Amino acid sequence: MEQFLVEMRDIDKSFPGVKALNQVNFSLKPGEVHVLLGENGAGKSTLMKILSGAYEPTNGEITVRGQTYKQLTPKLSQQLGISIIYQELSVISELSVQENIFLGRLLTCNKLGMTVVDKARMNQETEKLLTDIGLKCTPQTRVGYLRISEKQMVEIAKAVAFNADVIIMDEPTSSLTEEEIAQLFGIIRRLKAAGKGIIYISHKLKEIKTIGDRVTVLKDGEYVGTHNVKDVTIDDLVTMMVGRELQSKYHATSHDRATLGEVVLEVSNLTRKDGYVKDINFKLHKGEILGFSGLVASGRTETMEAIYGAVPISSGELRLNGKQLRIRNTYDALKHGIALVTENRRETGFFHNFSIRRNLSLAKQLKDSKGGGLYGLVSGAQERKISAEQVRAMQIKCATIEQSITELSGGNQQKVILGKWLAAGSKVIIFDEPTKGIDVGTKSEIYKLMRMLCEQGVGVIVVSSELPELLAVCDRILVYYEGRINGEYTIDDATEEKLVYSATVPREDA
Ligand SMILES: Nc1ncnc2c1ncn2[C@@H]1O[C@H](COP(=O)(O)OP(=O)(O)OP(=O)(O)O)[C@@H](O)[C@H]1O
Numbered sequence: 001m002e003q004f005l006v007e008m009r010d011i012d013k014s015f016p017g018v019k020a021l022n023q024v025n026f027s028l029k030p031g032e033v034h035v036l037l038g039e040n041g042a043g044k045s046t047l048m049k050i051l052s053g054a055y056e057p058t059n060g061e062i063t064v065r066g067q068t069y070k071q072l073t074p075k076l077s078q079q080l081g082i083s084i085i086y087q088e089l090s091v092i093s094e095l096s097v098q099e100n101i102f103l104g105r106l107l108t109c110n111k112l113g114m115t116v117v118d119k120a121r122m123n124q125e126t127e128k129l130l131t132d133i134g135l136k137c138t139p140q141t142r143v144g145y146l147r148i149s150e151k152q153m154v155e156i157a158k159a160v161a162f163n164a165d166v167i168i169m170d171e172p173t174s175s176l177t178e179e180e181i182a183q184l185f186g187i188i189r190r191l192k193a194a195g196k197g198i199i200y201i202s203h204k205l206k207e208i209k210t211i212g213d214r215v216t217v218l219k220d221g222e223y224v225g226t227h228n229v230k231d232v233t234i235d236d237l238v239t240m241m242v243g244r245e246l247q248s249k250y251h252a253t254s255h256d257r258a259t260l261g262e263v264v265l266e267v268s269n270l271t272r273k274d275g276y277v278k279d280i281n282f283k284l285h286k287g288e289i290l291g292f293s294g295l296v297a298s299g300r301t302e303t304m305e306a307i308y309g310a311v312p313i314s315s316g317e318l319r320l321n322g323k324q325l326r327i328r329n330t331y332d333a334l335k336h337g338i339a340l341v342t343e344n345r346r347e348t349g350f351f352h353n354f355s356i357r358r359n360l361s362l363a364k365q366l367k368d369s370k371g372g373g374l375y376g377l378v379s380g381a382q383e384r385k386i387s388a389e390q391v392r393a394m395q396i397k398c399a400t401i402e403q404s405i406t407e408l409s410g411g412n413q414q415k416v417i418l419g420k421w422l423a424a425g426s427k428v429i430i431f432d433e434p435t436k437g438i439d440v441g442t443k444s445e446i447y448k449l450m451r452m453l454c455e456q457g458v459g460v461i462v463v464s465s466e467l468p469e470l471l472a473v474c475d476r477i478l479v480y481y482e483g484r485i486n487g488e489y490t491i492d493d494a495t496e497e498k499l500v501y502s503a504t505v506p507r508e509d510a
């Protein structure tokens with residue numbers, strides 16, 4: 001008989017109004033990467049939270065190290081050598097890297113008969129971990145100063161440090177750069193070689209072919225099946241998770257320059273006070289989707305923050321439909337109809353303690369209000385109407401609109417954020433990494449939605465690190481290099497090679 005690290009059998013999990021898991025089976029062998037695959041809301045995170053002891057199953061049993069349990073607690077799960085990297089980052093910004101890594105399990109030593117915290121050893125171990133995963137910061141760096149991808153790396157270091165046998169990674173690469181992903185895969189291969197089992201959740205199907213050994217597919221909380229990764233194609237996987245073959249890939253229709261509509265947004269000579277972006281000039285036309293490419297921190301998101309009024313500029317002019325705008329803060333941006341769908345949804349995308357209803361209607365309410373939101377807020381009835389419309393339009397999977405947004409699956413939270421800006425009748429919508437953590441089916445829905453918005457005359461900007469995504473949805477692509485625009489391509493002219501070239505070679509050297 002094969003020896004499993006973990007076996008989960010006939011797992012059920014019900015939440016009020018939702019059956020999140022129905023008779024699900026899952027097992028993990030030593031030295032394998034077992035991928036868990038499924039659309040947004042399929043139940044992946046829920047199954048893993050049962051294994052980490054965060055949720056108790058309604059039914060079923062879990063066997064770990066030959067011992068069978070009805071449920072686990074976080075403590076027991078940790079003692080059994082199970083470690084989880086949650087989908088939504090759980091590092092604490094106010095603490096240092098080292099404190100985050102050793103939170104809840106400080107290393108101690110004996111000094112003069114007393115147990116004291118062993119700072120020297122924690123420092124040493126943290127340094128080694130950081131070198132191992134290739135994170136360039138010191139153990140004392142405050143996590144709040146790190147970029148989102150670096151926070152993710154700290155989270156991974158935390159799981160590895162713990163020397164667990166079972167490591168669960170819930171969408172670990174959703175905000176990592178190519179280079180960081182390569183580093184992570186290196187770590188995963190080392191963990192495998194050391195006989196650890198890794199459970200890997202990702203919406204990036206190509207990644208699964210690269211790193212996965214077995215794959216289990218869930219659909220709407222049901223167990224679809226388990227296969228060896230080498231025996232299935234990406235198309236097979238898509239069919240299993242979506243339950244149908246996806247229509248041919250969505251492609252941008254290329255526009256003749258002459259047929260481009262009038263200019264919706266014009267940015268001239270934009271320079272940020274902190275110098276992160278310099279002398280940015282571009283025009284966004286009606287009826288086009290404008291893409292922004294470039295390496296992480298090359299100035300794409302930094303430009304959007306400036307347009308959105310989130311950071312001060314030292315020079316520059318913005319024109320919306322020909323009218324010059326003064327945007328001093330994000331409230332001005334909202335009033336003028338400029339929306340930013342941020343890449344980091346957990347930190348800046350929504351209000352955690354608000355319901356889906358409030359989150360969906362908030363932007364519209366603020367926009368319609370007077371005196372900076374002090375009066376003129378709309379009624380509960382209107383809120384219900386606005387949010388019910390968006391839940392329908394965006395096909396948000398929830399039990400009721402009164403549910404807390406934190407209860408939604410990651411992808412459905414993203415839909416709420418999009419729905420909020422649509423409800424507010426935005427004139428320009430900036431999408432920053434819009435399909436991070438979004439399953440393939442929903443992805444094509446979002447692309448269609450962008451095209452629809454753009455046809456309705458809304459200006460659409462897409463910042464993305466995924467070149468295939470930019471090539472699939474944009475009509476024109478600008479490429480950043482070190483804070484400046486370094487290249488511009490129409491969709492007919494753009495290729496992955498050209499985008500990479502402009503992102504890495506300054507124009508003067510070309
Ligand atoms: N705490 C909770 N309370 C109520 N419902 C919940 C809770 N947690 C999850 N759900 C529901 O359970 C279902 C499965 O959610 P889960 O987060 O496991 O999906 P997922 O497969 O991880 O999706 P994603 O790819 O979007 O992260 C969803 O319908 C979700 O709304």
Ligand SMILES: [Mg+2]
Pocket residue numbers: 044045046087170409410
């Ligand atoms: Mg999830």
